[in-house]
Amino acid sequence: MKQRNGLKIYKRLLTYVIPYWRWFAISVIGFMLYAATQPLFAAILKHIIDSLQGNTRESIHIMPLIFVGLMLVRGVGAYLGNFFIAKVSTTVVHVLRCKIFDHYTLLPTAYFDSNNSGYMMSRITHNVGEVTQAATDSVKTIIREGLTTIGLIGYLIYIDWILALAFMSVTPFITWLVIYVSKRLRALSRKIQDTVGEMTHITSELVSGHRIVRSYGGEEYEKERFKKSSQYHRRQSLKLEATSAIHGPLMQLIIGIALAGLMYMSLVMMQTATAGEFVAFLTTAFLLPRPIRQLSDANSKIQKGMVAAESLFIILDEPPESNEGPLSIEHCKGRIDFKNVSFKYEGSKTYAIKNISFTVLPGQTVALVGASGGGKSTLINLLPRFYNYKEGQILLDGIEIKQYTLENLRKHIALVTQHVTLFNDTVAKNIAYGHLEGVALEKIANAAEAAYAMNFIEKMPNGLNTEIGENGVKLSGGQKQRLALARALLKDAPVLILDEATSALDTESEHYIQAALSQVLKNRTTIVVAHRLSTIENADVIIVLANGQIVEQGGHKELLKKGGAYAKLYNMQFKDKNNDLVIASQTE
Template identity: 55%
Template sequence: MPEQSLNRGSLQIYLRLLTYVKPYAGNFALSLVGLAIFALSQPAFAKLLEYFVQSLEGSQVSLLQGWGLDISSLVLIPGIMVFISVVRGIGSYLGSFYIDKVSSSVIHDLRVAMFDSLITLPNAYFDNNNSGHLIARLTYNVTQVTSAATSAIKIVVREGLTVIFLLSFLFYTNWKMTLIFIAALPVIALVVSYASNRFRRFSRKIQHSIGDLTQVTSETINGYREVRGFGGEDYESKRFESASATNVRQSLRLYKASAIQTPVLQFIISIALALLLFMVLWAKGDATTAALVGYVTAAALLPKPIRQLSEVNASIQKGIAAAESIFAMVDEVPEANTGLYTCDRVKGRIEFKNVCFTYPGSSSPALKDICFTVEAGKTYALVGRSGSGKSTLASLIPRFYNHTEGDILIDGTPLNDFELKNLRSQTALVSQNITLFNDTVARNIAYGALSETASDVDIRRAAEAAHAMEFIKGMTNGIHTMVGEDGVLLSGGQRQRLAIARAMLKDAPILILDEATSALDTESERHIQAALNEVMKGRTTLVIAHRLSTIENADCILVLEQGQIIERGTHRELLANGQHYAKLHKMQFHDEPGALTPIFA
């Protein structure tokens, strides 16, 4: 996106960020009152100093005489000093606590909005964005917004009001001399504007480098066995060092810009103050010494809030850059869910009519003119070489991807007419890439919507049917034992059996098995064959298989090649044809002389 466009949109981004404050308007208003009280104390101190000098010169302070009170300056001025300090402290507390309370709530709302958006995005979004950068948005980028929404807003409001009140005091005291100081403001604005562009540009680069850091870390942690097994320690160390060095370089450029901006602004303000002092000495006029001391004191108080305002600019620009990436995720179009049709339980008749599918960004279709019908309760197997389109075809049924041409119907109803959650409630999936969560065995079996209805008895029954109880019984806490991140404490076969138990517990009318027994040893596979046969009864089953010996009793076998069905028929019919399936079977028969017993009886 062009830099100019981003500059024009930065205010809109920040204003949109502030709309998240609306539900907490009461607390925000209370914080503004506190910060305003704090800011008012600055010119009050300057005015008090004027009264102090006036008293030193022997004049009577007339601060409370209008109220009919005659209090000695000896008591009045120290008393007012204490009063101002107490009020200032109260204002500081109200301003700081309630702005922090508001900002914490805003960050929570933003984080939840991001995550809620994330889990509704289509598969293509995850295909095109690596996990490291997505995690960085939810972690690092949110902290940058926190900085912009907490300390930044607090400083902007507090120091901004301080500058306004001090300038108002200066104008009230001597507007002519104040115009000299005001003349420096356009120069200050130019410096801040130039710095803002650089801060925002550097901040976006820092966020990207943090995403790279997160990605390298995530890949190394998740693939630590491969890293160690293939001697990749040095390679990953260099990758991480390179990503970290890039982050340091980008951060130093930001720090350098910030470090240069502050002394430049201080120099400009000092020149303005020097001119102001010159005018005070040169054109004192009728002003008393006390009034001039109060005036100069107020002017001398201005550089500090202006400096803090200039320094907080970096935090604001980082927050804007972070908010830009956050809102980009929040604004992503969720996966289409326009269907209204719902059904408690479909019968399971699946029909593919001239279905084509092309992955986003790909020039060639992954599936071409797919036509077949699976009657309810029947078992169809998909076989073919890697990349032939088997898993892609199966992923169209629960609409992980939307077919681009043709139509898919379940019980005569087009797939896109189904309400998305209802459609996915009709299918159970067991894939070769098992995902387990860092939770208990029970919560991994009864995951998601299943956790709301399944009892421990139901979970144990599903685990027993999947022959998982034989190893669960040996665990410390049984079904309530933690399995570790992605089931790291379990073997491949154990993880696969938990996934099968999960599918059994779901009891969906359509079952998709994507190499469901690929991680099982021969003995474990024989144990669960009967369980799979049982769970498949009365269900429409689509099986993706590489080992042809496991699908010999399927009702129909579809052979895919380059996204097209090139053969179909039963095991016996395809062998008799002597074509592609027969060649694949012969190849595997020679490679695996001890053919496994078919899963399907």
């Protein structure tokens, strides 16, 4: 990760504050009122002592009223400062969090492939929280205590500027200490945020894969993996706390030495000062360590917040999916042409697919078959532009797909994958998802009926309005895939992609879905990826892929007669099926 200048990061963070400058200005005015009361308390003390020494007590009776007035001003200032800086900071954090999430929706598939989910989730939860610390408590402290420090130093200069300048001679040492500690805090904060991402990732894997963990006895492995990550996080956190903890006392020691010197010098040099001036000067000087200490503590949070903001800006600077195509059409016929298409994944030296050419006519069904790793999934991922190819052309209705806007291209394509994604919502909302939201319940029911899903939906407590849990945890694999198929059917796109869409179905469900598909597929172009060859015997064209290249294509009967790659695959599956039947008969 390229480290950026801390000042530039903070300046960029402040650009999110600019729209709310009025709130920020009110906050600063509030803190100015708060800060002004500190030296005024010392001034009241000076007046009281001088009045007592001079036996002039005429104005002393109004001092309590002035004191109460100062406390009122201090309270009003604190309220205005705290409330309006909170309005600014929470709004900025909300805007940042939404911008990150919105940007996630625009990032290319390749980004999700190369970044684990744990780190991505921790950016929008933990890291934004760190920015909150930097943008609320820390900024509040910097403004409030910074103004208080300036006010107190100003009063010292007013009483005796020579002694005040002597006291401020420790400033270079404090500056050096702050710079050194800031660099160390940023480095440690970066490591801590990385470990939070790793812990989130490990936890996410355990939650989503708990059945596999338990089935294969992986509990101890996962415990140890998390323990190591948490232990590393603990060590880095301790280093950060140790740095912060020693930073404060060191600064206090430097200021303490300066105060001791100031006390000695004031006793020697303030010969002509009144007792009130002397007490007020020392009181003001001894009030300084507290705001300086709080500024030091705020610096720790600022550094952590800057590292968090840096990680957020890195995400925001990631280029979104390329979407430069100007074309948007209402309807398409569904003709698809692959012309000499080659593609390799980012960072890979070998081609996933090489020199692929074929045509799918409107209304045709083309099946892609072959061993795992042959390039089938890569091929279908290029059509909706989840990945961008650089060699060859893919045409939809004779127009290269890069000429379409992404939204318009994907509008014409419905996708059903082997790994079904469902959301923690009702059955109806999972079928009518995204652009389909708001579709009449009758149409949703018709799509579910066509996908042979209504038979189990009707048995649910609330039918189509039943909550199905996270990723459809309450459903079987076959039921999930039927809902995904219903979603695709409801979309009614002219191009349908089925990526192992019937692999998790039982024989009975598959029979009904195949019957439904035989009707539905007549009016749309379909590309089917299938390992179960019995499901694609009626396809218009079967394309056999091996090592990213087309080795055979033709109809089912034609390819069987050839006795080539397809025939071998088919005979292997047929042999396995016969063996299963023999085993079943022997066990009866």
